[in-house]
Amino acid sequence: MTAAAKAATRQKVARLAFWSIVVAGVVLALKVAAWYITGSVALYSDAAESIVNVIASAAAFWAIQVSYKPADQDHPFGHHKAEYFSAVLEGVLIVVAALLILNEVWRSWQHPAPLEQPWKGLAVNGVATVINAIWAWTLIRTGRNARSPALVADGQHIMTDVVTSVGVFGGLVGAVLTGWQILDPVLAVIVALNILWQGWHVIGSSMSGLMDRAVDTQEHMLIRDIISANSKGALEVHDLKTRIAGRATFIEFHLVVDADMTVGASHVICDRIEDALKADIPSVRVTIHVEPDDEAKLPKGTSAVPFA
Numbered sequence: 686m687t688a689a690a691k692a693a694t695r696q697k698v699a700r701l702a703f704w705s706i707v708v709a710g711v712v713l714a715l716k717v718a719a720w721y722i723t724g725s726v727a728l729y730s731d732a733a734e735s736i737v738n739v740i741a742s743a744a745a746f747w748a749i750q751v752s753y754k755p756a757d758q759d760h761p762f763g764h765h766k767a768e769y770f771s772a773v774l775e776g777v778l779i780v781v782a783a784l785l786i787l788n789e790v791w792r793s794w795q796h797p798a799p800l801e802q803p804w805k806g807l808a809v810n811g812v813a814t815v816i817n818a819i820w821a822w823t824l825i826r827t828g829r830n831a832r833s834p835a836l837v838a839d840g841q842h843i844m845t846d847v848v849t850s851v852g853v854f855g856g857l858v859g860a861v862l863t864g865w866q867i868l869d870p871v872l873a874v875i876v877a878l879n880i881l882w883q884g885w886h887v888i889g890s891s892m893s894g895l896m897d898r899a900v901d902t903q904e905h906m907l908i909r910d911i912i913s914a915n916s917k918g919a920l921e922v923h924d925l926k927t928r929i930a931g932r933a934t935f936i937e938f939h940l941v942v943d944a945d946m947t948v949g950a951s952h953v954i955c956d957r958i959e960d961a962l963k964a965d966i967p968s969v970r971v972t973i974h975v976e977p978d979d980e981a982k983l984p985k986g987t988s989a990v991p992f993a
Contacts, residue, residue: 702746708820709738715813723806727853727872730786737782741775745839779884786877790870803861814850845883897928915961921981937972944977951975
């Protein structure tokens with residue numbers, strides 16, 4: 686990826702992160718209005734989750750700004766992992782929202798009240814749900830393409846909010862048509878349990894990133910193929926290791942060459958491999974340790990793919 690393409694991607698991600706705050710604020714206002722109109726505890730639960738969206742969007746915006754800072758003396762490998770902290774915070778906030786919802790359900794059961802203007806409130810909530818669905822799809826698609834954990838986490842949480850809203854909408858329609866008011870708090874409990882599960886999933890995914898998770902099998906095989914196709918002149922490659930930190934992929938391995946090969950000749954091979962990896966894998970960082978042939982792990986004379 687060229688410098689211009691990287692700068693364009695950075696601007697797009699930052700712009701989406703900023704507008705995510707605006708969209709989350711609009712959706713929150715609509716959902717609070719829907720709850721205020723109806724007095725529904727299920728719509729309250731939907732609005733409570735949107736409060737998390739606003740805070741999480743602001744945190745994601747901050748984390749993305751930090752993650753794009755260049756490497757410095759204190760952070761020589763860059764600031765890519767900042768986005769994972771945003772995702773962890775979002776997961777924690779989801780759990781807090783679930784607890785607030787359960788508290789409101791308890792209060793509702795102690796002091797039950799009929800729904801007011803349910804159709805008007807559901808219409809307002811429906812508009813908010815449509816906005817959320819479009820925005821969640823945009824964030825997830827762009828976040829995956831730009832390898833931005835914060836954008837993906839934000840989009841996945843909003844998509845969970847969409848599913849929740851659809852369920853609440855259908856349940857409340859049923860409650861209005863049947864007169865079964867008990868469906869209102871029951872729906873709120875289901876919402877709370879669902880977002881608790883999602884919060885755990887978001888935290889788990891982010892912690893995996895903080896623990897230097899390796900690339901998936903498909904990308905690992907791609908890396909092997911690229912190295913093999915561009916390692917002409919070398920005898921072997923072994924100890925291939927990878928890790929992901931936000932958008933960046935770190936690759937390191939040992940390259941075995943003939944003991945009599947000059948430093949300059951081995952450097953040419955390393956440059957060729959590194960250039961090929963950078964051409965196919967965005968934001969890659971490559972470290973190659975050159976070793977003499979007595980460090981080889983494969984039997985001498987092996988002519989297959991040079992991987993031990």
